[in-house]
Amino acid sequence: MTLGGAGTVARLALGTGLVLALWLGCAGSRSDEKVTLRFWGMGREGEVVAELLPDFERENPGIRVVVQQIPWSAAHEKLLTAHVGRSTPDVSQLGNTWVAEFAALRALEPLDEQLARSPSLRRDDFFPGIFDTNVIDDETYGLPWYVDTRVLFYRKDLLSEAGYDSMPATWAEWKRAMAAVKRTAGEGKYAILLPSNEWTQPVIFGLQAGSPLIKENATRGAFSDPAFRTAFDFYLSLFREGLAPAVTNNEVGNLYQEFERGYFSMYITGPWNIGEFRRRLSPDMQGRWGTAPLPGPEPGVPGVSTAGGSSLVLYRHSKHKVEAWKLLEYLSRPEVQVRFYALTGDLPAHRAAWGDTLITRDAEILAFGRQLRHTRPTPKIPEMEMISIELQKQAEAVIRGVTPTEEALRGLDDYVDRALEKRRWLLSKRGQLPAVTS
Amino acid sequence: MRSTIEQQQNRAAWIFVLPALSLIGLFFFVPVLGGLVLSLTDFDIYAIGSPDTARFVAFDNYRKIFADHLFWKALGNTFTNVLIGAPLSVLVSLGAALLVSAKGVRLPALFRSIYFAPVVTTLVAVAIVWRYLYHPKYGLIDMGLGWLGLPPIDWLGDPHWAMPAIILMAVWKNFGYNMIIFIAGLQSVPQELYEAAEVDGANAWQRFRHVTLPSLGPTLLFVGVMTMIGNFQLFAEPYVMTQGGPVRATTSVVLLMYEEGFRWWRMGMAAALAFVLFVITAIGTLIQMRLQRGRG
Numbered sequence: 001m002t003l004g005g006a007g008t009v010a011r012l013a014l015g016t017g018l019v020l021a022l023w024l025g026c027a028g029s030r031s032d033e034k035v036t037l038r039f040w041g042m043g044r045e046g047e048v049v050a051e052l053l054p055d056f057e058r059e060n061p062g063i064r065v066v067v068q069q070i071p072w073s074a075a076h077e078k079l080l081t082a083h084v085g086r087s088t089p090d091v092s093q094l095g096n097t098w099v100a101e102f103a104a105l106r107a108l109e110p111l112d113e114q115l116a117r118s119p120s121l122r123r124d125d126f127f128p129g130i131f132d133t134n135v136i137d138d139e140t141y142g143l144p145w146y147v148d149t150r151v152l153f154y155r156k157d158l159l160s161e162a163g164y165d166s167m168p169a170t171w172a173e174w175k176r177a178m179a180a181v182k183r184t185a186g187e188g189k190y191a192i193l194l195p196s197n198e199w200t201q202p203v204i205f206g207l208q209a210g211s212p213l214i215k216e217n218a219t220r221g222a223f224s225d226p227a228f229r230t231a232f233d234f235y236l237s238l239f240r241e242g243l244a245p246a247v248t249n250n251e252v253g254n255l256y257q258e259f260e261r262g263y264f265s266m267y268i269t270g271p272w273n274i275g276e277f278r279r280r281l282s283p284d285m286q287g288r289w290g291t292a293p294l295p296g297p298e299p300g301v302p303g304v305s306t307a308g309g310s311s312l313v314l315y316r317h318s319k320h321k322v323e324a325w326k327l328l329e330y331l332s333r334p335e336v337q338v339r340f341y342a343l344t345g346d347l348p349a350h351r352a353a354w355g356d357t358l359i360t361r362d363a364e365i366l367a368f369g370r371q372l373r374h375t376r377p378t379p380k381i382p383e384m385e386m387i388s389i390e391l392q393k394q395a396e397a398v399i400r401g402v403t404p405t406e407e408a409l410r411g412l413d414d415y416v417d418r419a420l421e422k423r424r425w426l427l428s429k430r431g432q433l434p435a436v437t438s
Numbered sequence: 439m440r441s442t443i444e445q446q447q448n449r450a451a452w453i454f455v456l457p458a459l460s461l462i463g464l465f466f467f468v469p470v471l472g473g474l475v476l477s478l479t480d481f482d483i484y485a486i487g488s489p490d491t492a493r494f495v496a497f498d499n500y501r502k503i504f505a506d507h508l509f510w511k512a513l514g515n516t517f518t519n520v521l522i523g524a525p526l527s528v529l530v531s532l533g534a535a536l537l538v539s540a541k542g543v544r545l546p547a548l549f550r551s552i553y554f555a556p557v558v559t560t561l562v563a564v565a566i567v568w569r570y571l572y573h574p575k576y577g578l579i580d581m582g583l584g585w586l587g588l589p590p591i592d593w594l595g596d597p598h599w600a601m602p603a604i605i606l607m608a609v610w611k612n613f614g615y616n617m618i619i620f621i622a623g624l625q626s627v628p629q630e631l632y633e634a635a636e637v638d639g640a641n642a643w644q645r646f647r648h649v650t651l652p653s654l655g656p657t658l659l660f661v662g663v664m665t666m667i668g669n670f671q672l673f674a675e676p677y678v679m680t681q682g683g684p685v686r687a688t689t690s691v692v693l694l695m696y697e698e699g700f701r702w703w704r705m706g707m708a709a710a711l712a713f714v715l716f717v718i719t720a721i722g723t724l725i726q727m728r729l730q731r732g733r734g
Contacts, residue, residue, distance in 0.1 A: 077700060080486075080703070083486070084486060101483060104483060104484055104487050105483060105486055105487040106487040106488065107487075197683065197684075247595065248595055248683075248684065250569070250594065250595070251574060251592065251594075251595045253573060253575060253576060382483050382484075383702075386701075386702050393683075393685065393686065396683075396684065396685055397685050400597070400684075400685060402597070402685055418502075422480065422482060422484060422491075425493075426484060426491060
C-alpha cells in the first residue's frame with residue numbers, strides 16, 4: 001500500500017511536471033513569436049549573405065534568418081544527407097546544375113504558384129537560358145540568384161601584335177587568330193589554354209554546334225552524332241595543331257603568372273576570374289587583357305555558352321514556406337542584387353540590376369552581359385554531372401593519344417546509355433517513352 | 439547435480455557475453471546484412487526520392503561490375519598498390535626500425551619521433567606539400583633529376599608515373615606506424631641469442647637472417663596482414679592528390695566505390711563493390727597467413 005502510494009505520488013508529480021513543462025514551452029514560443037528561417041549559403045556567398053539580411057528583418061519584424069555557411073566541397077553531400085535525415089533548411093542556395101537531382105529526390109518545393117501570385121517578380125525578369133535551368137518537367141523549382149557563364153579572357157596586346165584588333169566571331173576566324181598568336185608567341189608558348197581535366201570546354205563547343213548532348217527525351221547519348229563530332233573535332237584540332245597544350249590545370253601551376261608570361265593568350269573561364277585577374281596580374285598588365293563573348297561555329301550563329309550559377313530554392317519539408325518565399329522575393333530585388341554583386345562579384349540574375357552603373361561602366365563585365373543572351377543549359381537530369389565527367393575522361397584519353405576519337409565517342413554513348421537505363425525505365429513507367437527496347 | 443552447475447555457469451556466461459554480442463550484432467552483422475541486401479538492388483538517387491523505384495536486380499550489379507573495364511582498371515591499380523606498395527612499406531619500416539634500434543645510434547627517440555611524424559600529420563597537408571614536390575616545372579624532385587642529368591617526369595600528370603608517385607607518397611606517409619611495431623618486436627628478441635650467434639662467429643647479415651627475422655615472425659605476420667589490408671583500401675591518397683586521374687591511372691577500388699556511392703548515389707552498385715573488395719581482401723589474407731604459417 002505504501003509502495004503503491006509512493007508510486008501514485010511519483011506519477012502525479014511526473015504528470016504535473018510534464019503539464020507544467022508543456023505549458024511553459026507554449027508560453028515560451030508564444031512570447032517569442034518570431035519565425036526562424038534557416039538559410040544555407042555556400043562558400044563566399046554564405047559568408048556575405050548575412051550582410052543583406054538586416055534590412056529584410058527590419059521589413060519583416062516577425063522573421064529572423066539564421067545563416068549557415070557550407071563549403072562548396074561538402075555542400076552536395078550535406079544537402080543530400082540533410083534531405084534523407086529530414087533536416088533540410090527552409091531556404092538554400094543550390095548550384096543550378098543540381099536542381100534536377102534535388103527535384104528528382106523530391107526535396108524541393110515547386111514555386112510556380114508563388115511566382116504567379118507575386119506582385120514584384122515575373123519569370124521574364126531573369127535571363128531566359130538561366131531561368132530555364134530551374135524548370136524540370138514544366139515545374140519551377142528555384143529562382144536564379146546569380147548567374148555564371150563562360151567567356152573568353154584574352155591578352156589584347158598579344159592579339160594585336162598578331163594582327164587582330166578584336167576577337168573574331170567565328171570558329172574559322174578565331175582559329176586563324178590563334179595560329180597567328182602562336183606564330184608570334186614562339187616555341188613553348190600557346191594560343192589558348194583548354195585544361196584537359198575540365199569538361200566545360202568540350203561541352204561548350206558541343207552546345208555551340210547545336211548538339212543536344214543527350215537525345216530522345218534525355219535518355220540516349222548523342223555524342224557520336226554529327227553535331228557533336230564536328231565540335232569535338234574542332235576541340236581536338238586545337239591540340240593537334242599545337243595551339244593548345246595538352247595539360248591539366250594542376251600542371252599549369254599558377255595560372256595568372258603563366259597568363260602574364262604569355263604561356264597562353266586565351267582562356268575560357270567565368271566571372272569570378274575578373275576579380276582574380278585584377279588582383280593577381282601585375283599593375284602594368286592591367287588594360288592589356290580583356291573579355292569577349294565566345295565565337296560561334298559559323299557566321300551569323302552566336303556562340304552559346306553554359307548557363308551556370310546558383311539558384312535559391314525552397315525545401316518541401318520547410319514549415320515556413322510563406323516567410324521563406326518573402327526572403328526569396330527580397331533577395332531577387334534588383335537593388336539587393338546590385339548590393340550582392342558589390343559584395344561578391346557574382347553577376348545578378350535579375351536583368352533590371354544590369355542597368356546599374358556599377359555594372360555598365362565595367363567593360364569586362366559587359367562581355368558577360370552580352371554572352372548571357374546566348375546561353376544554353378546542359379540536359380537537366382541528375383546523371384548529367386556524371387556524364388560530363390566521363391566526357392572529360394574520354395576527351396583526355398583522346399588528347400593524350402590513348403584512345404582513337406571514334407572509339408571514345410562510341411564508348412561515351414555506351415556509357416550514357418547504361419547510365420540512363422533507370423531513367424528510361426522510369427519514363428516508360430510514366431508513359432513518357434515508348435517501351436524500352438534494350 | 440554437476441550438470442545443473444554447468445548449466446548455471448553456461449547461463450551466467452551467456453548473460454555476460456550477451457551485451458557485447460547484441461552490440462556486435464546490432465552494429466556489425468545487421469548493417470553488413472543490410473549491405474548485402476542493398477547490393478542486390480539498384481537503390482539509387484531516384485530511390486531516395488521515392489523508395490518504390492528501387493528494383494530487386496539479383497546479381498546484376500555484380501555482373502555489371504565484372505563487365506566494366508573501369509573496375510578491372512581500378513582492381514589493377516589496387517593490386518599494384520598491394521603487390522608493390524605493401525612489401526615496399528614493410529621493408530622500409532623494418533629498415534627504419536633496425537636503424538633506429540641499432541646499438542650506438544644517438545638520440546634514438548628523436549629519430550623515432552621524426553619517422554613517426556608523417557603518420558600523425560593530416561593527409562591533406564601532406565598532399566599539398568607532395569604536389570609541390572612532384573610539380574614538373576618547379577618541383578624539388580624533378581630539380582634533383584635535372585642535376586643528375588635526367589629528364590623531368592610529370593609525376594601526377596603522366597598516366598604511367600601517377601601510380602608510382604602515389605605509392606611513394608603513401609609509403610613515406612605510413613611507414614612510421616609499422617616501424618614502431620617492429621621496434622617493439624625487436625626489443626623482445628632475447629639479447630643472449632645475438633651473443634650466442636656472435637660467439638659462433640655469425641656476421642651481421644647472418645645474425646639478422648637467423649636470429650632477428652625468425653624472432654620477428656609473428657610481428658611480420660601481423661604487420662604484413664595489416665599493411666596488405668590497408669593497401670587494398672587505398673583511397674585517401676589518390677582522392678586528395680589526383681581524384682583518380684590522369685586517365686583513371688590512380689583510381690582504386692575504394693575510390694570507385696566512393697564515387698558510385700557518395701558521388702552518384704548508386705548505393706546498390708557501391709554495396710556490391712564493397713562485397714567484391716571484401717572477398718578479395720579475405721582471400722589475400724588467407725593466402726598470406728597460409729604462406730607465413732608454412733614458413734614458420
